Amino acid sequence: MEHIVSLKDIVVNFDGEQILNHINLDIKDKEFVTLLGPSGCGKTTTLRIIGGFLEPDSGVITFEGKKINGLPAYKRNVNTVFQRYALFPHLNVYENIAFGLHVKKLPEREIRKRVGEMLDLVNLRGYEKRNISRLSGGQQQRVAIARALVNRPKVLLLDEPLGALDLKLRKEMQIELKRIQQSLEITFIYVTHDQEEALTMSDTVVVMNQGNIQQIGTPVDIYNEPENAFVADFIGESNIIPGIMLKDCLVEISGREFVCVDKGFGNNTPVDVVIRPEDITLVPTEDAKLSGVVTSVTFKGVHYEMVVEAYDYQWLIQSTRSAELGSAVGISFGPDDIHIMHKMKG
Amino acid sequence: MKKLSKLYVGLILAFLYLPILVLIIFSFNTSKSRSVFSGFTLEWYEKLFHNELIMTSLGNTLIVAVVASLIATVLGTVACIGISRMRKAPKAVIMQVTNIPIMNPEIVTGVSLMLLFVFFAARMHLEFGFVTLIIAHITFDVPYVVLNVMPKFRQMDANLYEAAQDLGCGPVRAFFKVVFPEIMPGVISGFLMAFTFSLDDFIVSYFTSGSTAQTLPITIYAMTRRKVSPEINALSTIIFVVVVVILIVKNMIERRAEKKGAV
Amino acid sequence: MKQKLLAAPYLVWMAVFVIVPLIMVAYFAFFDSDGNFTLQYVADVAQYSNIFVRSVWLAALATVICLVLSYPLAYILAKMDTKVQSTMLMIVILPMWMNFLLRTYAWMTLLGNEGIINTLLGYIGLGPFKMLNTQGAVVLGMVYDYIPYMILPLYTVMTKIDKSVLEAANDLGCNSFKTLIKVVLPLSLPGIMSGITMVFVPAISTFIISRMLGGGSNLLIGDLIEMQFLGNSYNPNLGASISLVLMVIILLIMTLMNQFDVDDDRVLM
Known part of the structure; x- marks a missing residue:
């Protein structure tokens, strides 16, 4: 498959600090790619390099196979939806959306037609004359998307576009964005620190931390097979327990041996063991290798969230059935639920 | 309490306006007396409009104010683009320097510029007149432009300029299509402020004008030094x-x- | 990178026409016409110490009067209905837009021996009082000319005080007066400080008000400087050193004020 955008060995330093540390990333055409990570991980910097707002200190960026280092933003076939929308306050909805087409000096009839299509796409028909300051956050968001898409970019860059919206609206817009991306069949590169958002919308998730790419994969891969403890911890909630890989398919946790499915870590290697809270079941103490005391129970709607203290480690457990506070319970999980990772450095 | 407040505001307003009111009333007085109103006349207005000194100095004032405030507006606005791109430390230093002409007593600004102009006059072909006057006015005008325009850059969404570029504008075009409309209110209020300060300035002009390019305030000052003249009223x-x-x-x-x- | 360079013309301008002239003032204050270093001029300033004392005293007096008159006014204005507020403020500030020479001239005609006040007093058998060419007239002129500079910052700072803060003070047992002292006053301190600066600096350095309303007998620092540069006794070196001392005095007083400001904050915390 062809790569529409490729970053090769990208390095960015700022004030002596390394923001991007030799990043390599290939983005397939028509894909919804999310750059996910905590603030300061370099995801926005990566986006700005693709947008043309920032030149990397070294490394190559290609667009449809051609090197575009040094090409200014206004010459790239890429458009951006900015974090706080950056709508032009002195222009109304129509003029904002038409801005890029006016700059390209398209005929007025063509502009009207294409802006109209966009208004339909983002459900803003009838708002043409509206002043930007009199739109709700969600409407502003739609204008920003329309303003970028009307230029028919090959790639749309979105920098935490839903960050300023409330939860309900955010969920709606997530579905809306996915719908737009699929109907237009263009590449979306989406930056967020919200893991749920990333998992909901993306075809591919790129998890970043401290200027490094931690893992690239589908949402399911990222969630089920995190490559290291950072990813596991960042995506969803996890129990990360120190363990020792005794040999292939056998790991020791809190002094007990468990069968698992991972191989190739060598013998007697210290590792991090990751187990998702929902993969753990509570059983009578006599049926489990590990047991502990329930120290907290919280009702979360769909499930209960419980903390069980066992062998100096606090296990986070999600279950539809609650256990009694203070009671002794057994902790059980299958071989598939155990994810072994290399110990995190530092 | 309400009544007391109203009374207080009334008293202050009386203090502020009575002197001006007296001036206005006596501008229509037939006699030169400052205390007895002896009859209505427009004689002083007529004399005023035929007073060549006043009319030329009014013209001078307008020329200096327009030229100085326009130059100051361009100089200051362009500077703000540059300053807004700077880091904190150099920005802070520049803003300190900007504040000097505002905080310094006007008389010090006046005499310091006079010293500079005297120095240049002795070495080059510089004479006290319009040039020195306009330079002096730009100098005390431009900080007001900077102080009015800078906040607009601060309030502006930093991404606006990038958004315009993203949508196909080159740097210059992006500035005029997007940034300029945003800072426009600041530019206009900066210009107006500079213009009024220029119109109104006496002290700095007094030290930097020489005898050829007298502004209206300087002429007014000269008139108040002489005998009573209802033309001032x-x-x-x-x-x-x-x-x-x-x-x-x-x-x-x-x-x-x-x-x-x-x- | 390139955009930063746009600030260059401005920086050059400010360097040549603000910084260099001030350096020249310092140079003239410490070097004679032959370029030799001397402390003579600065020492000469001492013989005018009475004028300095008078200037500081009259300017301080005018500043205090401005503050006392403006504070209640700003408070009343800020509490007014927002619709009337802007109009009222405009009316209060309007005289500021008249040239201050004319405003000062107005008092010349009012205070004179044949002026309207003495004439009116004469009708009821009083006076005439000598009002023009006195220190009182100078202070009055300063108050009249510069009071808008006190009202404006006070008003601005008071409109920014959150109404709920005042309600909280009431809720916690403060009556109006206590609220004023314990809440409004400390919160308006920045406005007081900038008002004092904006009145005191022009007041201490004026030469117009003292000349027009004070006659020849109430010289201030401003008159002294003006005389060295444009008067009969042309002496730029002495004028420069007086200017320098004036700047130092203002700087000292402002630093002192800021000190007081900071200390007060600490007490409040």
Whole structure:
């Protein structure tokens, strides 16, 4: 498959600090790619390099196979939806959306037609004359998307576009964005620190931390097979327990041996063991290798969230059935639920 | 309490306006007396308009104010683009320097510029006159432009400029299409402030004008030094009326703009 | 990178016409016409110490009067209905837009022996009082000319005080007066400080008000400087050193004020 955008060995330093540390990333055409990570991980910097707002200190960026280092933003076939929308306050909805087409000096009839299509796409028909300051956050968001898409970019860059919206609206817009991306069949590169958002919308998730790419994969891969403890911890909630890989398919946790499915870590290697809270079941103490005391129970709607203290480690457990506070319970999980990772450095 | 407040405001307003009111009344007085009103006349207004010194100095004032405030506006606005791109530390230093002409006593600004001009006059072909006057006015005008425009850059979404570039504008075009409309209110208020300060300035002009390019305030000063002349009363009345009209118009425009923004 | 360069013309301008002239003032204060270093001029300033004392005293007096008169006014204005507020403020500030020479001239005609006040007093058998060419007239002129500079910052800072803060003070048992002292006053301190600066600096350096309303007998620092540069006794070196001392005095007083400001904050915390 062809790569529409490729970053090769990208390095960015700022004030002596390394923001991007030799990043390599290939983005397939028509894909919804999310750059996910905590603030300061370099995801926005990566986006700005693709947008043309920032030149990397070294490394190559290609667009449809051609090197575009040094090409200014206004010459790239890429458009951006900015974090706080950056709508032009002195222009109304129509003029904002038409801005890029006016700059390209398209005929007025063509502009009207294409802006109209966009208004339909983002459900803003009838708002043409509206002043930007009199739109709700969600409407502003739609204008920003329309303003970028009307230029028919090959790639749309979105920098935490839903960050300023409330939860309900955010969920709606997530579905809306996915719908737009699929109907237009263009590449979306989406930056967020919200893991749920990333998992909901993306075809591919790129998890970043401290200027490094931690893992690239589908949402399911990222969630089920995190490559290291950072990813596991960042995506969803996890129990990360120190363990020792005794040999292939056998790991020791809190002094007990468990069968698992991972191989190739060598013998007697210290590792991090990751187990998702929902993969753990509570059983009578006599049926489990590990047991502990329930120290907290919280009702979360769909499930209960419980903390069980066992062998100096606090296990986070999600279950539809609650256990009694203070009671002794057994902790059980299958071989598939155990994810072994290399110990995190530092 | 309410009544007391009203009384207090009334007293202060009386203090502020009575002297001006007296000037206005006596500008229509037939005699030169400052205390007895002996009859209505427009004689002083007529004399005022035929007073060549006043008319030329009024012309000088307008020329200096327009030229100086325009140059200051361009110089200051362009500077703000540059300053807004700087890091904190150099920005802070520049803003300190910007504050010097505002914080310094005007007389010090005046004499320090006079020393500079005397120095240059002795070595080059520089004579005290329009050039020195306009330079001096730009110098005390430009900080007001910078102080009015800088906040607009601070308030502006930093991504606007990038958004315009993202949508196909080159750097210069992006500035004029997007950034300029945003900072425009600051540029205009900076210009107006500079213009009024230039019109009104006496002290700095007094030290930097020489004898050829007298501005209106300098002429007024010379007139107050001499014997009583009711022409000043007439001039004060005209200036007062002009100021009132300008402020009312300004207020109306602002109200209209507010209404427009609110609907 | 390139955009930063746009600030260059401005920086050059400010360097040549603000910084260099001030350096020249310092140079003239410490070097004679032959370029030799001397402390003579600065020492000469001492013989005018009475004028310095008078200037500081009259300017301080005018500043205090401005503050006392403006504070209640700003408070009343800020509490007014917002619709009337802007109009009222405009009316209060309007005289500021008249040239201050004319405003000062107005008092010349009012205070004179044949002026309207003495004439009116004469009708009821009083006076005439000598009002013009006195220190009182100078202070009055300063108050009249510069009071808008006190009202404006006070008003601005008071409109920014959150109404709920005042309600909280009431809720916690403060009556109006206590609220004023314990809440409004400390919160308006920045406005007081900038008002004092904006009145005191022009007041201490004026030469117009003292000349027009004070006659020849109430010289201030401003008159002294003006005389060295444009008067009969042309002496730029002495004028420069007086200017320098004036700047130092203002700087000292402002630093002192800021000190007081900071200390007060600490007490409040």
